[in-house]
Amino acid sequence: MKNVPLAAPLVFATLATNMVVAIPSHAQSTTTSSPQAQASDYEILAKGVAGSRPFQVPFKSAPLRLEFRNLVMGHGESERLQLPTRVLMELREGGVTTTINQEKHERRQGDFWVVEKGNSLTIGNPGQVAVIRAIYIFEGAR
Numbered sequence: 001m002k003n004v005p006l007a008a009p010l011v012f013a014t015l016a017t018n019m020v021v022a023i024p025s026h027a028q029s030t031t032t033s034s035p036q037a038q039a040s041d042y043e044i045l046a047k048g049v050a051g052s053r054p055f056q057v058p059f060k061s062a063p064l065r066l067e068f069r070n071l072v073m074g075h076g077e078s079e080r081l082q083l084p085t086r087v088l089m090e091l092r093e094g095g096v097t098t099t100i101n102q103e104k105h106e107r108r109q110g111d112f113w114v115v116e117k118g119n120s121l122t123i124g125n126p127g128q129v130a131v132i133r134a135i136y137i138f139e140g141a142r
Contacts, residue, residue, distance in 0.1 A: 094130030
C-alpha cells in the first residue's frame with residue numbers, strides 16, 4: 001500500500017484516539033452478566049470478523065465524525081470487508097496479515113495503518129484471537 005498523505009481529519013482521529021482511551025468503559029451500555037446480552041453487543045461485519053457497536057464522536061468545530069469499533073477475529077481468513085469510509089486501524093492483540101488491494105502486509109501488536117474507502121480488505125489470523133481498533137473517519141456534512 002502506498003503511503004498516502006493524510007489530511008487534517010487523520011490528525012483529529014489520532015488526537016481523539018489518545019483522548020478516548022478511557023471512554024470505552026463509559027461508552028458501554030449497562031453491563032449484564034447474560035451471555036446473550038453480551039453477544040448482541042457485536043455484529044458480523046464479514047465472515048470471520050465481528051465488530052462492536054460503534055461509539056460515535058462528532059466534532060462541533062469541523063464537519064467530521066469518528067466511529068470507534070473493536071473488530072474481533074478468530075483463527076482463519078476473513079471475507080472482504082466493506083468499508084463505508086476511510087478507516088484508521090490499530091492491531092491491539094495478536095498478529096494478522098492484511099491484504100489491501102492485493103498487497104499483503106504483516107501486522108504486529110501496536111501497528112497502525114489506514115484503509116481508504118473503496119479499497120479491498122481481507123484479514124488473515126494465524127493465531128487464536130486478534131483484536132483491531134477501527135476508527136471510521138466520516139468527513140463532510142454532519
